[in-house]
Amino acid sequence: MEPGGGDRFLRLLIERGADPAVLEATVRAARGRSEPVAALPEEETRRHARALVRGVVAALETGGPGADVLAAAERLGADRARQGVPVAAFLDGFQAGRAHLVRTLVADGRRLGVPEHLLLDGVTRVDEITTALVHRMVHAHRVAELETARTAREAHVQTLRRLLHGEPAPALAPLDPAGAYHCVVSDVSDPEVAARLEARLTAAGPGLCGLVDGRFAALVARLPVPHGDGPLLVAAPHTAPRDVAPVYELGRRALHAGTAAGLHGMRHLADLALPTVTGAEPALGRLLADALLGGLDPRDPFHRELAATALAYLDHGGRIAPTAAALHVHANTVKYRVRRLQELTGRPLIDPSAGAAVTGAANWWWALRYWLSTG
Template sequence: MEVGAGDRFLRLLIARSEDPVLLEATVRAARSRSELVAALPEEETRRHVRALVGGVLAALEDGGPSGEVLAAAERLGSDRARQGVPVAAFLDGFQAGRAHLVRTLVAEGRRTGVPDAALLDGVTRIDEITTALVHRMVHAHRITELEMARTAREARVQMLRQLLHGEAVPVLAPLDAAGAYHCVVSDVSDPAVAARLETELTAAGPGLCGLVDGRFAALAARLPAPVPAGPLLVAAPPARPADVGPMYGLGRRALRAGAAAGLTGLRELADLALLTVTEAEPEFGGLLAAALLPGLDPDEPFHRELAETGLAYLDHGGRIEPTAAALHVHGNTVKYRIRRLRELTGRPLYDPSDGAAVARTANWWWALHRWLAAAAT
C-alpha cells in the first residue's frame, strides 16, 4: 500500500520492520524481562515478535487491527498458556519488546528529522493498537488456561474413577504407580464440602480427589492429623493404585454401616469391620437379639436405655467410668443398668473368665446393636 507523503513515522516503521538487527534486539528485550519467556526456544520468541511487528504495521496502514491481526494475538496468548507461561510473565516480555521497539523508532525518527508531532502521533497509534492486541492475548490466555484445567482435572478424575472401579489403567501424576494410598470414601455430594475435604486430605501429602459414583472419594498418601471433624469419611489401609478397587468396595460397605450407626468424622476401615459385617446380616442379628434379649420390650423406654448402656459398656471394654462419661450419667447409674440388664436377660453381659469371651461379647454387641436398630423403626 502506498504511504502518504506526510506519514513519515509509518514510512520509518515500514523501513525498519524487516531490519534483522532491530528484530533481534526486540527479541532479546522480551526475553530479558521474563525468565519464563527466556526459557522458551529463542525461535519461538522471534516468530511471535515478527508476527506482532507485522501486525502493528498492518494495523497502522489500515487504521486499526484487522481480524487476522487480532487472531494472531489470540494465538500468541493461547500458545503461551499451553507453554505454561503465566499471563503476568508473558505480558512482561511483550511490553519489554514493545518498549524497545518504540524507543528505537523514536530515536531513529529524531535522527532522520521526523517531527515530534508525527512521532507522538505514531506512538499514540501504536499504543492503541497494542492495547487492543493485549486484550485479545490476555483473553485467549485465560480461556486456554481454563480449558486446560478442566481437561486435565477431568482426565485425572476419570483415572480415579477407573482405579476405584478396579479397571487396569496407566497410573499418571499426581499418583505414583509404586506408591501406597489410602482409599477414602464418603457420602458427600455438595461441591463446596467436597472442595474443603480435598484441601484437608491433600494438605498432608500428595493425593487425588474427585466425585466418584456421585460422591466424594480420594486416594491420599497420608491421612490428616488431627482427624478433621465433619461428615463421615472411611479410610482404607494404604494400597498401590492398582489394588485400590477392593478397598473402595469395602469402604462403601463400611460407610453405609457407619452412617446407619450415626458415626461422623474420619474413621479407619479396620475399626468398622465388625459393624460392617454385622450390618450386612440383619437376619442373624435378629436371631441373636431374640436369643439373648427375650426379656427386653422395644416399646419400653427404660429397656431401650438398658440396651444403649449395655452397648456402650461393651464398646468401652466393660469399664464403668468411661461408659458413664460416654453416656453423660453417673457411674452408679451404669452399674444399676448393667445389673438390671443381667436380671432381665438371665446372663452376664461381659465375663472375661469365659473361655469363649470374645465370641460371646461379639454376639452380645451384635444382638444389642440389632435390637436397638429394630426398636428405632
C-alpha cells in the same frame, strides 16, 4: 388470570410445595426416572427439589424468574456436570419431578374447587418458568462440561474412577505406580465441599481426588490429622493403586455402617470392621437378639434404657466409670442397669470364666445394636 386467580394458585403451590410428603414424592419421582440422579445422595436431590419449588413460587410472585432464581438454575446445571451426570439423565430427573409436582397441584386444585381455567393458566405459567430454568441449566451444564474436559483435572478424575472401578488406567500420574495410597470415601456430593476436602487431603502429599459415583473419593499418600467433626470420611490402609478397587467397595460398605451409627470426621476402615460386618448381616443380628434379649420388651422405655446402658458398657470395655461419664449418670446407676438387664435376660454380659469371652461380648454387642435399631 382473572383477579385473585393467580393468588389462589400461588397459595396452593406454596402450601403443597412446602408439604414434606409432596417434596419427598417429588424427590422419588426424579430419582426413579434417572439412574445417574438416583446414584446421588437423596439429600442432594432433595436440596435441589426445594430450590425448584422456591424458584417457581418466587417467579410466580414477581411475574418471571429473577436473577437469583436463574443463577440457582445455573449452579444446579454446573453441579450436575461436575458430578458426571449426563445432561439427558439430569433433565429426565428434573422433568419427572416437575411433572409430579404439577399433577399434585392439579389434583389438589380440583379437589378444592379451583376452576379449571385457573388451573390451566397456573400450569401454563409454571411451564413457562421451568422452561426458562431448563435453558439456563442446560447452558451451564454444557459450559461446565466443556471447561472440565479441557483441563488436566478431568484426566485425573477419570484415572481415579478407573482405578476405583477396577478398570485399566493407561497413566497413573500424579501417583507413583510403585507407591501405596490411602483410599478415602465419603458421601459428600456438593462440589464446593468436595473442593475443600481435596485441599485438606492433598496438603500433605500428592493424590487423586474427585466425584466418583456422585460422591467424593480420593487416593492420597498421607492422611491429615484426624478431625472429629465434618463429614464422615472412611480411610483405608495403604494399598497399591492397581489393587484399590476391592478396598474402595469395602470402604463404601464401611461408610454406610458409619453413617448409620451417626459418626462424623475421619475414621479408619479397620476401626469400622465390626459395624461393617454386622450391618451386612441383619438376619444374624435378629437371631442373636432373639436368643439373648428374649426377656426384654422393645415397647418398654425402661428396657430400652437398660439395653442402651449395656451397649455403652460394652463399648467402654466393661468399665463402670467411663460408661457413667459417657451417659451422664451416676456409677451406681450403671451398675444397677447392667445387673437388672442380666436378671431379665438370665445371662452375664461379660463372663471371664467362659472359654470364648470375647466372642460372647461381641455377640451381646451385636444383639443389643440390632435390638435398639429395630425396636
